[in-house]
Amino acid sequence: xxxxxxxxxxxxxxxxxxxxxxxxxxxxxxxxxxxxxxxxxxxxxxxxxxxxxxxxxxxxxxxxxxxxxxxxxxxxxxxxxxxxxxxxxxxxxxxxxxxxxxxxxxxxxxxxxxxxxxxxxxxxxxxxxxxxxxxxxxxxxxxxxxxxxxxxxxxxxxxxxxxxxxxxxxxxxxxxxxxxxxxxxxxxxxxxxxxxxxxxxxxxxxxxxxxxxxxxxxxxxxxxxxxxxxxxxxxxxxxxxxxxxxxxxxxxxxxxxxxxxxxxxxxxxxxxxxxxxxxxxxxxxxxxxxxxxxxxxxxxxxxxxxxxxxxxxxxxxxxxxxxxxxxxxxxxxxxxxxxxxxxxxxxxxxxxxxxxxxxxxxxxxxxxxxxxxxxxxxxxxxxxxxxxxxxxxxxxxxxxxxxxxxxxxxxxxxxxxxxxxxxxxxxxxxxxxxxxxxxxxxxxxxxxxxxxxxxxxxxxxxxxxxxxxxxxxxxxxxxxxxxxxxxxxxxxxxxxxxxxxxxxxxxxxxxxxxxxxxxxxxxxxxxxxxxxxxxxxxxxxxxxxxxxxxxxxxxxxxxxxxxxxxxxxxxxx
Amino acid sequence: xxxxxxxxxxxxxxxxxxxxxxxxxxxxxxxxxxxxxxxxxxxxxxxxxxxxxxxxxxxxxxxxxxxxxxxxxxxxxxxxxxxxxxxxxxxxxxxxxxxxxxxxxxxxxxxxxxxxxxxxxxxxxxxxxxxxxxxxxxxxxxxxxxxxxxxxxxxxxx
Ligand SMILES: Cc1ncc(C[n+]2csc(CCOP(=O)(O)OP(=O)(O)O)c2C)c(N)n1
Ligand SMILES: [Mg+2]
Numbered sequence: 182x183x184x185x186x187x188x189x190x191x192x193x194x195x196x197x198x199x200x201x202x203x204x205x206x207x208x209x210x211x212x213x214x215x216x217x218x219x220x221x222x223x224x225x226x227x228x229x230x231x232x233x234x235x236x237x238x239x240x241x242x243x244x245x246x247x248x249x250x251x252x253x254x255x256x257x258x259x260x261x262x263x264x265x266x267x268x269x270x271x272x273x274x275x276x277x278x279x280x281x282x283x284x285x286x287x288x289x290x291x292x293x294x295x296x297x298x299x300x301x302x303x304x305x306x307x308x309x310x311x312x313x314x315x316x317x318x319x320x321x322x323x324x325x326x327x328x329x330x331x332x333x334x335x336x337x338x339x340x341x342x343x344x345x346x347x348x349x350x351x352x353x354x355x356x357x358x359x360x361x362x363x364x365x366x367x368x369x370x371x372x373x374x375x376x377x378x379x380x381x382x383x384x385x386x387x388x389x390x391x392x393x394x395x396x397x398x399x400x401x402x403x404x405x406x407x408x409x410x411x412x413x414x415x416x417x418x419x420x421x422x423x424x425x426x427x428x429x430x431x432x433x434x435x436x437x438x439x440x441x442x443x444x445x446x447x448x449x450x451x452x453x454x455x456x457x458x459x460x461x462x463x464x465x466x467x468x469x470x471x472x473x474x475x476x477x478x479x480x481x482x483x484x485x486x487x488x489x490x491x492x493x494x495x496x497x498x499x500x501x502x503x504x505x506x507x508x509x510x511x512x513x514x515x516x517x518x519x520x521x522x523x524x525x526x527x528x529x530x531x532x533x534x535x536x537x538x539x540x541x542x543x544x545x546x547x548x549x550x551x552x553x554x555x556x557x558x559x560x561x562x563x564x565x566x567x568x569x570x571x572x573x574x575x576x577x578x579x580x581x582x583x584x585x586x587x588x589x590x591x592x593x594x595x596x597x598x599x600x601x602x603x604x605x606x607x608x609x610x611x612x613x614x615x616x617x618x619x620x621x622x623x624x625x626x627x628x629x630x631x632x633x634x635x636x637x638x639x640x641x642x643x644x645x646x647x648x649x650x651x652x653x654x655x656x657x658x659x660x661x662x663x664x665x666x667x668x669x670x671x672x673x674x675x676x677x678x679x680x681x682x683x684x685x686x687x688x689x690x691x692x693x694x695x696x697x698x699x700x701x702x703x704x705x706x707x708x709x710x711x712x713x714x715x716x717x718x719x720x721x722x723x724x725x726x727x728x729x730x731x732x733x734x735x736x737x738x739x740x741x742x743x744x745x746x747x748x749x750x751x752x753x754x
Numbered sequence: 755x756x757x758x759x760x761x762x763x764x765x766x767x768x769x770x771x772x773x774x775x776x777x778x779x780x781x782x783x784x785x786x787x788x789x790x791x792x793x794x795x796x797x798x799x800x801x802x803x804x805x806x807x808x809x810x811x812x813x814x815x816x817x818x819x820x821x822x823x824x825x826x827x828x829x830x831x832x833x834x835x836x837x838x839x840x841x842x843x844x845x846x847x848x849x850x851x852x853x854x855x856x857x858x859x860x861x862x863x864x865x866x867x868x869x870x871x872x873x874x875x876x877x878x879x880x881x882x883x884x885x886x887x888x889x890x891x892x893x894x895x896x897x898x899x900x901x902x903x904x905x906x907x908x909x910x911x912x
Contacts, residue, residue: 304768305768305771308768308771308772308775309775309776309779312822313822313823316768333822365822366764366825367763367764367821367822367823367824367825368822489820490816490819490820491813491816491817491820493816494809494812494813495813498809
């Protein structure tokens with residue numbers, strides 16, 4: 182530990198700042214512009230550097246870590262290709278509001294703009310996908326810039342921040358000074374909700390006959406689950422959640438309705454359609470949630486709380502906007518709403534009848550191995566207490582339907598950008614942050630190949646993740662749309678012929694691997710995998726090839742109009 | 755509807771680019787944008803002219819506010835303000851038209867900034883509407899080149 186007033190070089194300042202930001206892990210990959218940093222790193226013991234195998238992997242790991250812990254994830258990559266490889270991961274963190282600080286090396290200041298070897302204008306490239314970014318022009322600015330970056334990444338609506346550090350800055354020296362406070366005049370997020378607005382909301386809710394809570398990831402990043410639970414239960418209000426909001430309210434509570442939207446539960450979507458007051462908290466009315474906007478919550482007075490004012494009145498005109506932190510909002514709302522609650526029995530009975538009309542079910546009789554079964558079984562064996570990471574596709578939607586999330590920070594998935602290849606590295610990152618709960622990955626056979634190299638990282642660091650490959654030999658989600666809306670032309674989605682033998686692939690990486698192709702072997706494999714903690718374990722679940730995720734709202738449709746079964750029942754499965 | 759938005763920003767490299775990138779990424783209309791230092795050298799003032807309905811303009815303002823380098827955003831449209839634009843224009847100069855041209859320059863309270871045998875360069879300052887009219891009126895005389903500054907605007911004093 183160095184102290185303020187000492188003369189340090191840029192690389193030493195870099196680590197000293199990370200130390201003061203309580204950084205535990207850096208996900209990184211070295212290169213020419215970072216040689217000095219890696220030289221300094223060689224003797225550092227208190228900050229752990231995780232060597233990835235692709236810089237995209239580093240960004241998703243950092244995000245997985247951030248989502249599991251709430252602390253910003255840290256990435257360190259070299260200039261040029263190292264930097265451009267982070268673009269997808271940064272965009273992903275931006276869309277899902279995950280706190281992250283990405284450090285990129287840059288060519289020496291004197292060469293910037295000259296098309297120097299491994300030069301890329303990463304500040305220019307990432308401007309539209311970062312919350313903010315910086316190019317450090319003087320070693321004296323480095324400490325303050327790092328301080329600002331961490332502050333911005335985790336305050337207000339979280340997001341990724343990038344710092345570009347030219348090589349000469351990392352070599353130059355100056356007197357180290359750690360700024361205890363940070364002041365950014367253009368950044369003053371509204372945390373405290375306007376009490377008059379909250380009173381109005383409470384007034385509306387008190388008189389509501391059919392109120393509904395619509396909860397997004399903002400409740401989780403604000404650590405407001407406790408407030409939500411108290412409020413919903415005290416007021417007897419059912420809770421529907423977005424993909425990122427799952428776990429904010431315990432999925433096994435009778436008031437939990439699971440997810441809403443395109444692959445949400447039938448009863449959630451009917452409830453949105455019928456509610457008289459909709460209370461949206463930390464959610465942004467994404468098109469995958471609302472479907473056709475004109476028919477979304479047509480009878481409801483809409484109350485919308487979000488920390489980002491740009492989310493309010495963006496996709497839908499709301500009746501009562503309340504900008505501020507979700508925790509503050511829910512705590513005040515509880516205080517302002519009278520304890521004597523309107524009788525809501527008939528509303529809850531309506532919801533129950535929709536639940537019974539179209540429950541989430543799958544065929545358990547025919548002996549085929551289905552994804553739904555695998556996820557259901559994992560949910561049971563882990564009692565809904567695991568941290569579940571997914572990739573993108575059918576398996577992701579089934580996870581939202583069949584895993585009963587009981588705790589916040591339990592689903593880590595790419596919702597906004599929908600990035601295939603996110604899952605495996607994100608699971609590794611999450612496992613660095615979490616040790617008291619198992620970390621489980623559900624990935625598709627398409628998506629796993631997009632960052633398969635990171636199995637090396639998991640093996641090397643003995644990261645005890647469960648890699649559950651949902652192997653349906655198809656780009657399943659695309660195939661589903663082809664079947665439903667594109668004349669069953671399975672154009673370039675059949676991976677059956679070309680997929681590798683995944684068990685052998687995993688074993689070549691020296692990862693424990695198991696094959697499961699029946700419900701019985703799947704159940705046993707899950708048990709075995711959950712009991713194994715010496716490192717990663719890979720299970721290749723050979724599931725049914727042409728299964729469908731239902732219910733489903735066709736693109737652009739009203740969310741109350743759900744497709745419940747195959748259009749052509751004769752489709753070969 | 756036309757809106758004039760005045761934005762105080764950090765005087766740093768890349769700030770103009772951040773604003774322009776945000777407009778294009780969000781599909782907002784950007785009719786003109788001008789930027790210059792203020793009385794405080796650390797702060798620049800941007801004047802943005804955009805055409806948008808009320809719902810979009812409120813998003814524009816919120817998105818501008820969301821940029822970290824933005825210090826203050828004001829929609830001047832509905833407040834007392836002064837708006838000016840500078841036009842520099844070079845025209846053909848012929849013996850026969852010379853007289854008329856000079857008269858028109860007077861009408862528009864313009865100034866001659868350069869004059870050569872066959873061409874004349876003038877400057878005109880006024881509201882963007884006045885600049886439009888100026889250009890229309892001079893068109894028949896043969897405009898060789900013109901440059902407009904884009905609007906700058908400010909609150910009227912108390
Ligand atoms: C990087 C990227 N490329 C393409 C897509 C489009 N896409 C969405 S889901 C999907 C299929 C995913 O297949 P798989 O990983 O096997 O999962 P499954 O749907 O079969 O569960 C594709 C190609 C995407 N989301 N991300
Ligand atoms: Mg698949």
